[in-house]
Amino acid sequence: MPENSYARPYDDSPTDHPAIPPASSVVVSGASRGLGLALVQDLLANGVNVAAFARTITPKLRELSAARPQMLLTRSIDITRTDDVVRFLDEANRQFGSLDGLINNAAVGQDSLLVTTSEESIHKIVETNLIATLNLTRLFLRRLFAERRAGRVVMITSICAQRGYPGLAVYAATKGGLESATRALAREYRERLAINCVAPGFFGSEMSASLGQEQLESIARRTPTGKLVDTTDILPVVRSLILEQTNLNGQVLTVDGGASA
Numbered sequence: 001m002p003e004n005s006y007a008r009p010y011d012d013s014p015t016d017h018p019a020i021p022p023a024s025s026v027v028v029s030g031a032s033r034g035l036g037l038a039l040v041q042d043l044l045a046n047g048v049n050v051a052a053f054a055r056t057i058t059p060k061l062r063e064l065s066a067a068r069p070q071m072l073l074t075r076s077i078d079i080t081r082t083d084d085v086v087r088f089l090d091e092a093n094r095q096f097g098s099l100d101g102l103i104n105n106a107a108v109g110q111d112s113l114l115v116t117t118s119e120e121s122i123h124k125i126v127e128t129n130l131i132a133t134l135n136l137t138r139l140f141l142r143r144l145f146a147e148r149r150a151g152r153v154v155m156i157t158s159i160c161a162q163r164g165y166p167g168l169a170v171y172a173a174t175k176g177g178l179e180s181a182t183r184a185l186a187r188e189y190r191e192r193l194a195i196n197c198v199a200p201g202f203f204g205s206e207m208s209a210s211l212g213q214e215q216l217e218s219i220a221r222r223t224p225t226g227k228l229v230d231t232t233d234i235l236p237v238v239r240s241l242i243l244e245q246t247n248l249n250g251q252v253l254t255v256d257g258g259a260s261a
């Protein structure tokens, strides 16, 4: 296990609060495409080991893993299947020695008014985005604290958690749930955990593909910076939460060009 000040017995005295070190081995959920894939590439470029999963291993993810097999572990895992997630964390732990960062990025979207959304769809969205994400966070934290280490978690939420958008009620509820949980967890684990949310505005990806050109142009017009969010706007914000000393905890950082200002 790497040297870490949290490897010694926990002492709650006011002087015993070392800064949480930058994460060196990070789990990324939903890494097959879109923002998740971009996050994997950004972490690798910054020397961070990555354990990346999604249900599909895309050619790009396979290519990245073949180029750096020591730094990148990729597996086809459905986040809602706990046994598979546990096996994946075990394997990642063996490969990297320990895991001290988690980026909760996997999610499914929605594009339906609530009255036309099936009960099955509601269950699927809540199970993937909220229940399975909290479960992965629980499994990650149990390992981290069993090793008496400190770590960092980033939840990718959405501007939809803070502002209303038609057709996204269930999705918005899951992202709002993660933001509430983040505040509670920052208090629960205090100086052993830096946990924050990054809430992007709409950006181009498979998830947002149902938005028409007209809708995208209208969002850009209403955005103070005049342009839609790009994944390259989100990467430095997540990177700083994973690698820099910021003293941010329990917060939601909104990356939307000021659209919600």
Ligand SMILES: NC(=O)c1ccc[n+]([C@@H]2O[C@H](COP(=O)([O-])OP(=O)(O)OC[C@H]3O[C@@H](n4cnc5c(N)ncnc54)[C@H](OP(=O)(O)O)[C@@H]3O)[C@@H](O)[C@H]2O)c1
Pocket: 029, 030, 031, 032, 033, 034, 035, 036, 053, 054, 055, 056, 057, 077, 078, 079, 080, 104, 105, 106, 107, 108, 128, 156, 157, 158, 159, 199, 200, 201, 202, 203, 204, 205, 206, 207, 208
């Ligand atoms: N695009 C936007 O406008 C926007 C705006 C705000 C926030 N966000 C958030 O940003 C994050 C990334 O979104 P994106 O736009 O990049 O979406 P995306 O292209 O649809 O990617 C979603 C990722 O989640 C994975 N995933 C979905 N269900 C999964 C499951 N059951 N198990 C494991 N992985 C699963 C997908 O892989 P598989 O399908 O292969 O499993 C994929 O890798 C999400 O949390 C999203 O809510 C997006």
